[in-house]
Amino acid sequence: MENHDKSHVDPEHSHHAEHHEDQTPWHGMSVGRYLGTRFSTLKPPMLSAPNPLKLVVMINRRQWAFFAVAFAAWTWDAFDFFTVSLTVTELSETFDKSKTDITWGITLVLMFRSVGSILFGIAADRYGRKWPFIVNNILFIILELGTGFCQTYEQFLACRALFGVAMGGLYGNAAATALEDLPSETRGMMSGVLQQGYAFGYLLAAAFARGLVNTTPHGWRPLFWFGACPPVLFIIFRLMLPETDTFLEHKRLREAAGRHTAESETEKSNVTSTFIKEGKVALKRHWLLLTYLVLLMAGFNFMSHGSQDLYPTMLTNQFNFNADQVTVTQVVANLGAMLGGTTVGYCSQIFGRRFSIVVCCIVGGALLYPYTFVTTEAVMAAAFFEQFCVQGAWGVIPIHLMELSPGAFRTFVVGTSYQLGNLVSSASSTIEARLGEKFPLPNKGTTKRYNYGKVICIFMGCVFVYVILLTFIGPEHLRRSFDVADDSDMREVAGVETMEDELHDREVRAGRPVGSDEETGHQEKSATHRE
Structure with missing residues (x-):
């Protein structure tokens, strides 16, 4: 394999005699050769990217529908998660428990999210994106309603643990539903x-929370009851949509491979056996990459939790901000996060995924001092740009994970790596709180005060260095094709003959001259080509 150091930046450059092969840019490299290309491959490829408005026009109505339902569900997933953290005081009074006891409801969600990502990820990769997504949202409805009707602390913990399973199952499915059928040029921005x-x-x-909590005789419960309503709309929306084209292509190829296999007697078992074979091939080929993704996501989750979880406590305990000042600061920071994710996601399509992440971490590190040591309301500006950088790097993650994941297990790998990383980082706020006790400040009356700003600054400095190092040594597969024709794992499982037969049938179904795709010589094919 030649020109390895350029392969990740030039998707139209053919490295193989058989262009269908989706070999990774680092395929066949020795460890020394791979490490030697880390600097050269970090160089921004400066790929052309259309005007963002043109990118919006490139997405057809069906792709917008897929993206909209995935975005809505992921947004409400986050809404349901934060309902507990925003009502800790009220919950502790209702159940007669300490605030620390109530935060176990948050911890249980984080712990059980990995279980959900595994169960729903495998289901979505085997049976399709649609029905696991619907089951996920049915669970959200049941568990949010259930939480709102809890009468005991034990019931509350049980509901939140089960909610963790449901929450963990959604992320990978939402990413696949939203992004895998999009034209390749749009994926960075939409990620x-x-x-x-x-x-x-x-x-x-x-x-x-400000409108529903403690505004009725039911206290905190209306927030949870309301949280159960929108998923009904998401379910109806998803029922109106089909499976994604990318999954359907994998499904057809599995069925074709099953028909060529004499090991099973029924089509169902043939498809399942093909799916299992794909899993074995993926583990054999990509086990090291999968381990890397978990370590990378641990760093990213430490980055977000480390910069956010203890920040409101710092504002109130150390900077003496009142409730309104804290709320405004948090809103400004989240607006910066939303702008950063969209902007950097788009820029990563031009400058590369790894380069974009590294730059965000460097700039974010430079902003740590004003983010944690400016004690006036001017800190809002620092919070805006700090979260612009943190969530800007995060904006690259959905598509970066999808491009690195084995095609047949995209939902499972994206969701599970994210949630396992989340599990590893779940103790970040506890770590920061314990470290804060090492830096006491003069008490304010009977309230103990700590220098949380110094702790967040030190902690985040270490996290930024970790993410930079891991991103630097890690791989990248910029603008990878999600077309099943370019899936080398599937080619090994199904066989060349089966693959070619199915691609021939696809051309016939599409009404195009047979071999038209082959004449392009491109690895990159957008979803619009498949329609």
Whole structure:
């Protein structure tokens, strides 16, 4: 394999005699050769990218529908998660428990999200994106209603643990539904928009909490009852849409491979056996990459939790901000996050995924001092730009993970790596709180005060360095084709003959001259070509 150091930046450059092969840019490299290309491959490829308005026009109505339902569900997923953190005081009074006890409801969600990502990820890759998505939202309805009707602390914990399973199952499915059928040129920008559904969900939760909590005789419960309503609309919306084209192509190829296999007697078992074979091939080929993705996502989750979780506590305990000042600062920070995710996601399509992440971490590190040491309301500006950088790097993640994931297990890998990373980082706020106790400040009356700003600054400095190093040594597969014709894992499982037969049938179904795709010589094919 030649020109490895350019392969990730030039998607139209053919490295193989058989262009259908979706070999990674680092395929066949020795460890020394791979490490030697980390600097050269970090160089911005400066790929041309259309005007953002043109990108919007490139997305057809069906693709917009897929993106909209995924974005809405991911946003409301975040809304449901933040309902507990925004009502900790009220919950502790209702259940006669300490605030620390109530935060176990948050911890349980983080712990069980990995279970959901595994279960729903495998289901979505095997049976399709549609029905696991619908089941996910049915669980949201049941568990949000259930939380609102809880009468005991134990019931509350049980509902939140089960909610963690449902929440963990949605992310990978939402990313696949939203992005895998999009034209390749639009994926960077839309990845950034999708990821910021999380920040948007927080803003919605904060707004509705002010309107629904303690404004009726039912206290905090109306917020949870309301949270169960929008998923009904998402279910109806998703029922009106078909499966994604990318999944349907994989499904047809599995069925074709099953028909050529004499090991099973029924088509169902043939498809399942093909799916299992794909899993074995993916683990054999990509186990090291999958481990890397979990470590990378641990760093990213430490980056977001480390910069956000203890920040309101710092504003009130150390800077003496009142409730309104804290709310405004948080809203400004989340607006910066939403803008950063979209902007950097778009720019990563031009400058590359790794380069964009590294730049965000460097600039974010430079902003740590004003973010944690400016004690006046001017800190809002620092919060805006700090979260612009943190969530700007996050905006690259959905498409970066999808481009690195094995095609047959895209939902599982994206969701599970994200949630396992989240599990590893779930102790970040506890770590910062314990470190804060090492830096006491003069008490304010009977209230103990700590220098949380110094702790956040030190902690985030270490996290930024970790993410930079891991991103630097990590791989990149910029503008990878999601077409099943370019899936080398599937080619190994199904066989060349089966693959070619199915591609021939696809051309016939599409009404195009047979071999038209082959004449392009491109690895990059957008979803619009498949329609």
